[in-house]
Amino acid sequence: MKKINRREFIQLSALASGGLLVIGVAPSEGGEQKIVNLSANGGQSLNQFISIGADNHVILYNHRPEMGQGTFESMPMILAEELEVDINNVEIRPSEANESLYGSQMVVGSRSVQSEFMILRKMGAAARTMLVAAAAQKWSVPETECAAKAGMVVHESGMQVTYGELVEVASKMKAPENPKLKDPKSFTIIGRSTRRQDIPVKTNGKAIFGIDVKVPGMKYACIEHCPVWLGKIGSYDKNAALKVSGVTHVEVTQRTVWGRKVDAVAVLGDNYWSAMQGKKALNIQWDANGLDGISSATIMSQFREExxxxxxxxxxxxxxxxxxxxxxxxxxxxxxxxxQAHVPMEPMNVVVNMTENAAEFWGSTQHPNGVRTFLSTKYGIPRENVRINYTFMGGGFGRRSMTDVVEEAADLSLKVNAPVKLIWPREEDQTQGPFxxxxxxxxxxxxxxxxxxxxxxxxxxxxxxxxxxxxxxxxxxxxxxxxxxxxxxxxxxxxxxxxxxxxxxxxxxxxxxxxxxxxxxxxxxxxxxxxxxxxxxxxxxxxxxxxxxxxxxxxxxxxxxxxxxxxxxxxxxxxxxxxxxxxxxxxxxxxxxxxxxxxxxxxxxxxxxxxxxxxxxxxxxxxxxxxxxxxxxxxxxxxxxxxxxxxxxxxxxxxxxxxxxxxxxxxxxxxxxxxxxxxxxxxxxxxxxxxxxxxxxxxxxxxxxxxxxxxx
Amino acid sequence: MASIQVRINGEMRAMEVDPQMPLLWAIRDFAGLTGTKFGCGIGQCGACTVHLDGVAVKSCTLPVSVVQGKSITTIEGLSADHSHPLQQAWIEEQVPQCGYCQSGQIMTAAALLKKNPHPSDKEVSNAMSGVYCRCGTYPRIRKAITKAITLSKS
Missing domain, CATH: 3.30.365.10 (Aldehyde oxidase/xanthine dehydrogenase, molybdopterin binding domain)
Structure with a gap:
């Protein structure tokens, strides 16, 4: 993964965009990130963080996947503070997954607010500075006589103008390299409890988690691993599984856990229940590979000796x-x-579609760009041909920072030539680790x-x-x-x-x-x-x-x-x-x-x-x-x-x-x-x-x- | 395979499914309603809770044949616009974190309040202890249920 060492602002373009101010971060040589005015390409750029329409509609983007920790609100709150907009009156959207544009999007170690605080403040401040400059230009007054407040620029005479009315002019400006940040004493959003915009959809069944994704032609896969880690597949009854109504395929697959290969047998079908029934019918006999002598007692007595x-x-x-x-x-x-096991309430699952020289992923992940890197590296697919669609996660707790389940689903997708939704039963989640x-x-x-x-x-x-x-x-x-x-x-x-x-x-x-x-x-x-x-x-x-x-x-x-x-x-x-x-x-x-x-x-x-x-x-x-x-x-x-x-x-x-x-x-x-x-x-x-x-x-x-x- | 007729959120549906298929998978994979969640598959965690003729049931272990001709309400059918007092209270108390178990939490609480509009703390505990939350939203769930009872009165 590319390391982001330094971030600065540059001008990307000053072309008119038809009344939309879009501020984001663009990559430069060496993997550094620079804040840019992206308005030139109509706000369609992948790396936008702030988008303000001529209709005064403000969209703020959260680039850190939400697993319950609250980044969906806290990231935009930081932008909104410096941008001077009402956080309860903006639309929040998840960003695309793209580390060369957004830097790390991995959500682990309670890092998001820590690592993103300054860059988000600077981006919000850059947009505010441009809007204030646009208002000053409009009124032909010094910028020092203008201030931004609640989605408007106000002149000391009492004149005021909405951001929407300023975006056409602001969108032609260069993003400032060092915008002045607010004095933390004047914060009105940071430090105040704010209702999360992701919560209403989590009370009416509308929030989409990885397990809810459905794509055309998708097969549902259920899976069984050897209950003894690193055990081998002995025998299984493929025909019995295939006889189950709705079952279409039985395939062997593999995942890599810290360099070790772990075998599994998957049953695929037209719905998940069929796949589950097919899995039961497999009657797999596992070969413990001589690894079934270990127990908690032997481990602890080894530790005491050590x-x-x-x-x-x-x-x-x-x-x-x-x-x-x-x-x-x-x-x-x-x-x-x-x-201990992670046991997020949403069992491990992913949807992967592998096609000729391309791959697409849908699902709950703490590390969307890690999924991209994995699919690109393992299957020799150009990074730009790997599309990552991350969803709300039903908990992560570290388990969703890995790519082992993605590996199984990608392998199965290649084998059955269709998109595959692989869902681990709870028993696999709890007994397979990593712990x-x-x-x-x-x-x-x-x-x-x-x-x-x-x-x-x-x-x-x-x-x-x-x-x-x-x-x-x-x-x-x-x-x-x-x-x-x-x-x-x-x-x-x-x-x-x-x-x-x-x-x-x-x-x-x-x-x-x-x-x-x-x-x-x-x-x-x-x-x-x-x-x-x-x-x-x-x-x-x-x-x-x-x-x-x-x-x-x-x-x-x-x-x-x-x-x-x-x-x-x-x-x-x-x-x-x-x-x-x-x-x-x-x-x-x-x-x-x-x-x-x-x-x-x-x-x-x-x-x-x-x-x-x-x-x-x-x-x-x-x-x-x-x-x-x-x-x-x-x-x-x-x-x-x-x-x-x-x-x-x-x-x-x-x-x-x-x-x-x-x-x-x-x-x-x-x-x-x-x-x-x-x-x-x-x-x-x-x-x-x-x-x-x-x-x-x-x-x-x-x-x-x-x-x-x-x-x- | 059998044709199962079931009313889901007021709408009569016919599904061609294995009669042994748990209601959960019929709701998710056949009726296309994904608000009801898979958590454990053994009726333990309550993420799959729906109402069967107004009573909270764990749909992951209930064969769909059992609900033939009956009426099911899922989270999507509780109210379309968050107007149910529990949904309002859930937002006011900022209950959900990841949100995955919350359909089961809300449906369980809704069935409780329907049967017993003024439950004691102990009755709330008993009803809610069958729905697991790994994020740990329990203190807020308790507050939200108390708030919903107040909202219902007013």
Whole structure:
């Protein structure tokens, strides 16, 4: 993928366009992006972000696929702020997929607002500057006497003119290279909760997701993979499947997962039910390929053995090793986490049509240009002949950043010479992975006489997403995500012991932040207990010099009335984490209810820098807390080389009646925007476990928590 | 194959389908109404919830032959213009994130309020716990149902 290093404005053309002002970003040599006036080609260019018609109709384009995170509204909000238009009075459309025009359109790691904030502001400002100049020209007054406001340019004398009336003149102008940006103090859209335009269509069945796409001549495909990863196809009854009414084809196909080929058998038909029935009739006998001896128990015992190795030093301050050799008050604890599946509510699916020297894709993807690159590279099709139509996604959580399902569908499309809609049954989604990694975290520390931490070591034994095959057995820094290094601890080491298994892993919401903080923030809590300190004050004592955490911890103390003590029958736990720049402190309150310990209230105090749409940020916190709580209660188990929990009956995600009250406080900030979509997930497990300890004295060091762990 | 007659959103339809085909796939692939979603195929997650003669049912496990001659309402038939109090409340409370499960959420809530216009918190919890949401919109769903009850009164 092309890297966008620098973006600037240039003039593309100054020809008249018939009354339409179109502002966008154009590529230049070296892959840099430049803002341009695209009006010359009638606004038909692929890379438009802003389009204003002579009828005053404003269209803003969102170039970041929507999977629930709210970019559909937040991207245009940034444009609208600088453009000075009413965000509730513009039309929002998804842009085309084209990385040479839009830069990366991949939606991962809570990056969109962070990475696009400045370029979108500049584009909005460029259009506003041109419109103001057009008005000044029209009135023959200095531009300094004119100002843009709510879709109009107003002169200090009171004269005013709509943008629509100015576009003909503005469309002939050069886009300014360095438009003046607004003072953030005068923002009227950024920082104010705004209703999302994608929501109404998500209440009446009109929103189109990948699974809803229908193209002429399309075949529906259902698929089965070996329940044991890297197993081989033994025998199957092709004729039985073909006898099912509506079934037209049975084909073998393959996908590539981190360099490894995975076989599957697909049944295609005229409707999905026929394909599903055909799949059942196949009666596939799989050859486990000798890989069915592995289980969660064998994996964890391997990890425990491996934990005896020193591993690689991934982070080091001072000299923790010498402190441990000297001795002192040693505290040790190990924490275990299971594999998890992504399970977006929309099962994995795509529509692909492969034709002579061309390909077309429709569907839910977090990485539309990755799909283009894949199809172009694998099948030798010119990039411009690969058409990508991305839709709303029914959740992603990292799973939809991959192209493995596209590969299967493309192969099937070539084999049956028709467009193919491939839908994975839920069982395939849940058992095939790639999964969130499982891990063993071994922590030890030495406390000083005053209870402060003299040395801390956190050793992580796990697989690494970026290094799953090959001969390099050294752990990389990727696996230490979420280990808090900001605490003022004089001697601290983070070690990694890389594990290589044939079970595939991948990016899951918050990635390694979804595992390591459970261990790290539980261990900090254990140390506070050993030191006889209040867990929140203990953390504050180590964050005095960290401006953002210090402020957050103080605010948390105030908001939760921490010092006035807990309510009777309640336990309180605290945890903190930084993810994608966003800093979170969370307090969980637990109570005994109906024989179980339950979280009743989750209070999160967050610093996410400049917040574009506060209501969306709050929704993301609620969502990540709920997904994280689901991962406290459920995990995947490997038995005989396969996943036991095949569907929601065995792997329940959090339900409505398990949901605690969730309160989110966003601290004011003028800093650059951070990514707010994930940090709530890492914080909930340790904060919850710490609260259970506070209530019961029971320390839980393994996820998922069992019924026994949660018994009141 | 059999000819199944079913009223969907007030319109009588005849479909030539396998009588064992779950109603979900008849609605999606044959009636062409894609607002009703496939989530699990085992009647567990509720993304496929529709009304059968006014009662919420999970359409992914219900053979289409069972609905012969009956009346089905899908999300598309709840109201054409978001005028149903639940749809209004869903927008006011900004409930959906990805939106995929929301048809099932709204149809489940609509059936509940039809039967029981003033449910207790516990009754809401019981009814709504059969519809899963991976994005975690539950707190807003609760608020929206409370709001819809108020909107219905006024």
């Amino acid at each position: 934990a005896k190795k020193p591993g690689e030093i991934l982070h080091s301050v001072g000299d923790a090793e010498s402190v441990f050799q000297k001795g002192g008050t040693l505290v040790e604890a190990s924490y275990e986490l299971p594999y 969130r990694n499982c891990s063993l975290n071994v922590c030890r520390a030495v406390l000083n006489g005053d209870g402060s931490i003299e040395a801390l070591e956190h050793k992580i034994v796990t697989q690494e997403i970026n290094n799953q095959t090959g001969d390099n057995n050294k752990a990389g820094r990727q696996i230490m995500g979420g280990v808090t290094t900001e605490y003022q601890i004089p001697n601290m080491t983070v070690r990694g012991v890389l594990q290589k298994l044939h079970i595939p892993i991948s990016y899951w919401r918050a990635v390694y932040h979804s595992t390591n903080p459970f261990a790290h923030e539980s261990f900090i809590d254990e140390l506070s207990v050993k030191a006889g300190k209040d867990p929140l004050e203990f953390r504050m004592s180590m964050m005095q010099n960290h401006e953002r955490y210090n402020r957050l911890l103080n605010e948390t103390m105030r908001i939760t009335n921490w010092k006035s003590g807990k309510k009777p029958g309640t336990g309180r736990g605290v945890a903190l984490v930084e993810r994608s720049g966003a800093h979170f402190v969370m307090v969980v309150e637990v109570q005994k209810k109906e024989g179980m310990i339950r979280p009743v209230k989750v209070t999160t105090v967050i610093d996410v820098g400049t917040c574009v749409n506060p209501d969306t940020v709050k929704a993301q916190v609620e969502g990540s807390v709920i997904m994280g709580l689901g991962a406290v209660y459920a995990g995947l188990t490997v038995n005989n080389g396969r996943i036991t929990e095949q569907n929601f009956d065995r792997y329940p995600i959090l339900k409505f009646n398990q949901c605690p009250e969730i309160e989110t406080h966003i601290l004011e900030s003028t800093g650059a925007p951070d990514g707010a979509g994930e940090a709530g997930l890492p914080t909930i497990a340790p904060a919850f476990a710490n609260a259970i300890f506070d209530l019961t004295g029971r320390r839980i060091r393994r996820l998922p928590m069992t019924q026994e762990d949660l018994k009141a």
